[in-house]
Amino acid sequence: MVLNPVISKLSGKLVVLASASPRRLEILRNAGLRFEVVPSWFKETLDKGLFKAPHEYAVETAKQKALEVARRMPFKHLKTPDIVIGADTIVTVDGMILEKPVDKHDAYRMLSSLSGKEHSVFTGVAIVLCHEKENEEVDYQLIDFYEETKVKFADLSEDMLWEYINSGEPMDKAGGYGIQALGGMLVEYVHGDFLNVVGFPLNHFCKQLDLIYNHCASSSDQESASVHVSHNGTHTTSITTQPPPNLELKNQDLQQITALMDGFKASKALFTASELCVFDLLHSRPRLDAAQVAQEIKASVKGTECLLEACVSLGLLKSKERTLQKPVYENTDLAMRFLRSDAPFSLHGYIQHCNNTIWPLFSHLESAVREGTNQHEKAFGKISKDVFQDAYYNSQEVKLRFMNAMHSIAKVTGKAVATAFDLSRYKTACDLGGCTGAMAYEFTKAHPGLSVTVFDLPAVVEMSEHFHPLQKDNRVSFVAGDFFKDELPKADLYILARILHDWPDEKVHILLRKIADACTPGCGLLISEIFLDEDRGAPSRGLLQALSMSEGKQRSATEYSLLLKSHGFIAAHVRHTDNFLDAMLCIKV
Numbered sequence: 001m002v003l004n005p006v007i008s009k010l011s012g013k014l015v016v017l018a019s020a021s022p023r024r025l026e027i028l029r030n031a032g033l034r035f036e037v038v039p040s041w042f043k044e045t046l047d048k049g050l051f052k053a054p055h056e057y058a059v060e061t062a063k064q065k066a067l068e069v070a071r072r073m074p075f076k077h078l079k080t081p082d083i084v085i086g087a088d089t090i091v092t093v094d095g096m097i098l099e100k101p102v103d104k105h106d107a108y109r110m111l112s113s114l115s116g117k118e119h120s121v122f123t124g125v126a127i128v129l130c131h132e133k134e135n136e137e138v139d140y141q142l143i144d145f146y147e148e149t150k151v152k153f154a155d156l157s158e159d160m161l162w163e164y165i166n167s168g169e170p171m172d173k174a175g176g177y178g179i180q181a182l183g184g185m186l187v188e189y190v191h192g193d194f195l196n197v198v199g200f201p202l203n204h205f206c207k208q209l210d211l212i213y214n215h216c217a218s219s220s221d222q223e224s225a226s227v228h229v230s231h232n233g234t235h236t237t238s239i240t241t242q243p244p245p246n247l248e249l250k251n252q253d254l255q256q257i258t259a260l261m262d263g264f265k266a267s268k269a270l271f272t273a274s275e276l277c278v279f280d281l282l283h284s285r286p287r288l289d290a291a292q293v294a295q296e297i298k299a300s301v302k303g304t305e306c307l308l309e310a311c312v313s314l315g316l317l318k319s320k321e322r323t324l325q326k327p328v329y330e331n332t333d334l335a336m337r338f339l340r341s342d343a344p345f346s347l348h349g350y351i352q353h354c355n356n357t358i359w360p361l362f363s364h365l366e367s368a369v370r371e372g373t374n375q376h377e378k379a380f381g382k383i384s385k386d387v388f389q390d391a392y393y394n395s396q397e398v399k400l401r402f403m404n405a406m407h408s409i410a411k412v413t414g415k416a417v418a419t420a421f422d423l424s425r426y427k428t429a430c431d432l433g434g435c436t437g438a439m440a441y442e443f444t445k446a447h448p449g450l451s452v453t454v455f456d457l458p459a460v461v462e463m464s465e466h467f468h469p470l471q472k473d474n475r476v477s478f479v480a481g482d483f484f485k486d487e488l489p490k491a492d493l494y495i496l497a498r499i500l501h502d503w504p505d506e507k508v509h510i511l512l513r514k515i516a517d518a519c520t521p522g523c524g525l526l527i528s529e530i531f532l533d534e535d536r537g538a539p540s541r542g543l544l545q546a547l548s549m550s551e552g553k554q555r556s557a558t559e560y561s562l563l564l565k566s567h568g569f570i571a572a573h574v575r576h577t578d579n580f581l582d583a584m585l586c587i588k589v
């Protein structure tokens with residue numbers, strides 16, 4: 001009898017376990033699965049810094065292990081498997097990822113960091129389904145998942161630690177322990193799947209098989225939920241299996257859809273209130289009623305009333321009822337911090353840019369999607385080959401608005417980017433396309449030994465003094481030039497904040513080549529962008545921005561690091577800041 005009917009669905013198929021772990025072999029054998037073992041040759045050397053969360057690292061490693069075997073077998077073993085299973089187990093504690101110790105001292109370092117604490121064990125699993133095509137090519141479908149188990153260790157004395165290390169058990173095990181053997185004595189509790197700690201989350205695996213074989217009606221159904229990725233010329237399909245569609249009407253789902261349908265109305269209400277200076281007015285004169293606000297902003301009472309009420313519902317304003325009188329309005333804390341035009345972190349400038357530039361572009365989104373071109377001509381009546389030169393910097397008004405937008409974003413995000421890394425080794429920096437210098441000022445504020453040159457187009461630099469802070473810092477200076485054409489100022493750190501996404505790879509290569517030529521070994525290059533997740537599934541902020549971009553493209557941290565690598569930069573660290581922009585520090589080798 002087979003407890004889990006899906007295991008029997010695999011009989012007759014060539015199932016391969018791409019793992020040398022004796023524990024994984026045992027867990028799967030004990031479950032009644034019949035398979036061959038072909039250990040993966042994939043070296044576990046992915047850059048951990050490139051992953052937002054530790055489980056993503058484990059899943060990616062599992063994928064690479066399984067794919068390596070799936071691709072090797074037709075050539076080296078002269079047979080194509082039906083299914084390849086790969087897994088990777090890691091232990092995480094205090095933000096560190098622990099894999100197998102390299103020697104006894106490494107085991108000591110790992111075990112002492114686990115002593116007396118709760119930690120997580122993640123196993124990432126990849127299932128590769130191989131479909132041979134008529135032309136002998138193979139289609140790979142990839143399903144991946146992970147499981148987390150929490151484990152708490154007792155306090156470990158030095159004697160205990162060394163006795164355990166000298167037993168030899170830690171050496172081939174993630175985190176330096178084996179919960180299934182002597183290491184079990186170190187454990188106070190386990191929350192979650194025990195076998196996941198041992199190396200394979202059997203229960204979750206069976207549920208995934210069930211989804212694949214019992215719920216996905218046909219492989220074409222699976223394909224419809226798929227994301228296509230191309231690896232070294234072979235065709236890889238990465239799919240996320242989904243439970244059968246739920247046709248029940250759930251209010252929560254309805255709310256999600258409604259929020260999406262109404263999203264543009266909310267944006268436009270915010271833009272309009274901001275454009276009409278409602279937040280500034282209610283800051284200088286709080287507690288006005290709708291008629292008073294209408295009079296000040298020179299609008300109709302009826303329209304103003306609707307706008308104010310909508311802003312209350314969006315959490316931007318508060319209304320106070322007065323007995324027998326009309327309600328009065330005041331800013332919420334959110335409006336005070338971000339919507340007043342004179343607030344330190346004001347987004348007023350960016351909101352105006354959204355309203356006047358991004359909004360018209362998005363109203364032509366359908367044509368943009370159909371044609372795959374920028375819609376400046378339809379939206380603004382003029383063709384723009386270079387969006388900066390032709391559109392943003394052509395008229396004084398548009399230029400100022402664009403600079404205001406960049407200024408407000410840089411002020412909100414600057415500190416998070418400037419403090420993302422230890423930059424104490426650098427004395428001079430050059431912020432390429434640094435616009436008003438707001439980001440540069442954040443860098444000098446955060447790093448007392450650093451001077452920053454802002455390099456931007458002459459049209460920008462001539463206006464930049466309008467934006468200087470009251471207390472000028474003479475460590476920030478400005479140089480006018482075009483970073484694609486002119487010589488770059490010398491510096492030991494170059495900053496590219498919100499620049500590369502605007503350009504296609506060819507242009508990015510031109511710019512990176514110029515920076516690489518200006519750099520000596522050891523020089524730094526700090527990139528700040530929205531980094532897409534490796535599967536390009538999020539964040540939607542980045543993906544939505546791409547819809548109105550002209551020639552540029554949004555990239556993941558790995559994509560950026562590959563571009564940089566081709567110019568002799570290695571990605572040293574990546575920080576996902578939770579602010580507008582993420583950051584990556586690269587070093588010239």
Ligand SMILES: Cc1cn([C@@H]2O[C@H](COP(=O)(O)OP(=O)(O)OP(=O)(O)O)[C@@H](O)[C@H]2O)c(=O)[nH]c1=O
Pocket residue numbers: 018019020021022023024039040044065087088089090091100121172173174175177178179180183197198199
């Ligand atoms: C926490 C813990 C881990 N392990 C073993 O640790 C290895 C992890 O390393 P991996 O890189 O995921 O696998 P591998 O052993 O190198 O094999 P491979 O799949 O070929 O990479 C696996 O063995 C697991 O069982 C235990 O046996 N017991 C435990 O309590």
